[in-house]
Amino acid sequence: MDNSPIVAHPDAEANKSQENAINTSTLGYSQSSEVGTDFDARMMQRCLELARRALGCTSPNPMVGAVIVKDGKIIGEGFHPKAGEPHAEVFALREAGENARGATIYVSLEPCNHYGRTPPCSEAVIKAGLAKVVVGMVDPNPLVAGGGIAKLRSGGIEVIVGVEEAACQKLNEGFIHRILHRRPLGILKYAMTLDGKIATTTGHSAWVTSRDSRNAVYQVRVASDAVVIGGNTVRKDNPYLTSHDQSARNPLRVVMSRTLDLPVEAHLWQTEEAPTLVLTSTGANPDFQASLRRRGVEVIEMDLLTPDKAMAYFYERGFCNVLWECGGTLAASAIKAGAVQKVLAFIAPKIIGGSVAPTPVGDLGLDTMTEALSLERVEMRFVGTDCLIEGYLPL
Numbered sequence: 001m002d003n004s005p006i007v008a009h010p011d012a013e014a015n016k017s018q019e020n021a022i023n024t025s026t027l028g029y030s031q032s033s034e035v036g037t038d039f040d041a042r043m044m045q046r047c048l049e050l051a052r053r054a055l056g057c058t059s060p061n062p063m064v065g066a067v068i069v070k071d072g073k074i075i076g077e078g079f080h081p082k083a084g085e086p087h088a089e090v091f092a093l094r095e096a097g098e099n100a101r102g103a104t105i106y107v108s109l110e111p112c113n114h115y116g117r118t119p120p121c122s123e124a125v126i127k128a129g130l131a132k133v134v135v136g137m138v139d140p141n142p143l144v145a146g147g148g149i150a151k152l153r154s155g156g157i158e159v160i161v162g163v164e165e166a167a168c169q170k171l172n173e174g175f176i177h178r179i180l181h182r183r184p185l186g187i188l189k190y191a192m193t194l195d196g197k198i199a200t201t202t203g204h205s206a207w208v209t210s211r212d213s214r215n216a217v218y219q220v221r222v223a224s225d226a227v228v229i230g231g232n233t234v235r236k237d238n239p240y241l242t243s244h245d246q247s248a249r250n251p252l253r254v255v256m257s258r259t260l261d262l263p264v265e266a267h268l269w270q271t272e273e274a275p276t277l278v279l280t281s282t283g284a285n286p287d288f289q290a291s292l293r294r295r296g297v298e299v300i301e302m303d304l305l306t307p308d309k310a311m312a313y314f315y316e317r318g319f320c321n322v323l324w325e326c327g328g329t330l331a332a333s334a335i336k337a338g339a340v341q342k343v344l345a346f347i348a349p350k351i352i353g354g355s356v357a358p359t360p361v362g363d364l365g366l367d368t369m370t371e372a373l374s375l376e377r378v379e380m381r382f383v384g385t386d387c388l389i390e391g392y393l394p395l
Helices: 038-054 087-098 121-128 145-153 165-171 173-181 211-222 231-237 286-294 308-316 328-336
Strands: 066-069 073-079 104-107 132-136 157-162 187-194 226-230 252-256 274-282 298-302 319-323 342-348 375-381 386-392
Touching: 038 066, 038 104, 038 165, 066 087, 073 087, 073 298, 087 104, 087 121, 104 308, 121 145, 157 187, 157 308, 157 319, 165 173, 187 211, 187 328, 211 274, 211 342, 211 375, 226 231, 226 328, 231 252, 252 308, 274 286, 286 298, 286 342, 298 308, 308 328, 319 328
Parallel strands: 104 132, 132 157, 187 319, 187 342, 226 252, 226 319, 252 274, 274 298
Antiparallel strands: 066 073, 066 104, 342 386, 375 386
């Protein structure tokens, strides 16, 4: 922890007390005016840095960071490591100790006000004698949803809400979507050439994009609870679907296959490094199911194996973020089923042509350009020599 003094910018405005409530109707981020000082923003950015240390580990809970400041110095920090463990505020308060009395705590998400696996953080903050709480975003969970803020204010604590709100919401967009829609956030990722191909006419696809783009995808996997492909991807690409980093976590690797017409040997059946789940139709290829289970692969049968049913199952498992890295046919099915809300398209400056070369999304049943699905809140940036387009499908 850095205990060196942190001084607000001399031209910083006085604290603004207006609140920015989360827009609970969509995943869109608040466009309201800035809240707090430059110093507040820097401390909240530190909260977000801390929260990211638990990337991919907290579902179904959000990632949260907390920082306690007194006399311009950080005296306590913490983050929520995983569900069932203490919340970020608790770790920060432990580190600050008695020195927390009269201090300010910054927290990226509203302190909770209910008893779950852990006691309410709002009560802990009041008991510690803090003078001020700066909150990044309101918790969309109906069990909290402003109740923690109200509790703090009733305890005589000054509360500012909405500092770095958009960044706080973006960090936990999967958690927000899960709370509001009772489904994980579905993210479709694909890599294609400039002419819209994900492979050559022979099916060769290694590699469409640069190493920089592949490294970026590995980081997306770290943040995901599960990464999903179809049987065709197993047969053609034999992927690993890991983060390719021994120090980082791996997502649950999921294969959707109705018939289980899959290779006897595949990287995904090696479960020492990362777990694998196969979703299949009831009664499909029982001998192969038994073989997979003997190798440590989890197999779940479903009466109706569809992307929306899979997402309902993932919700029950407590997932917040599900990454679809599948081929065009399954990608189209996932989009049509409403299982995809976000798109990450990596575009390489290459042209390979081919009238029958595969494309990232199969038939959606759209006949006119006016029916095209237009992404919202689009961002574009370069990743090495490639271009990444990130956007959201309309809800």
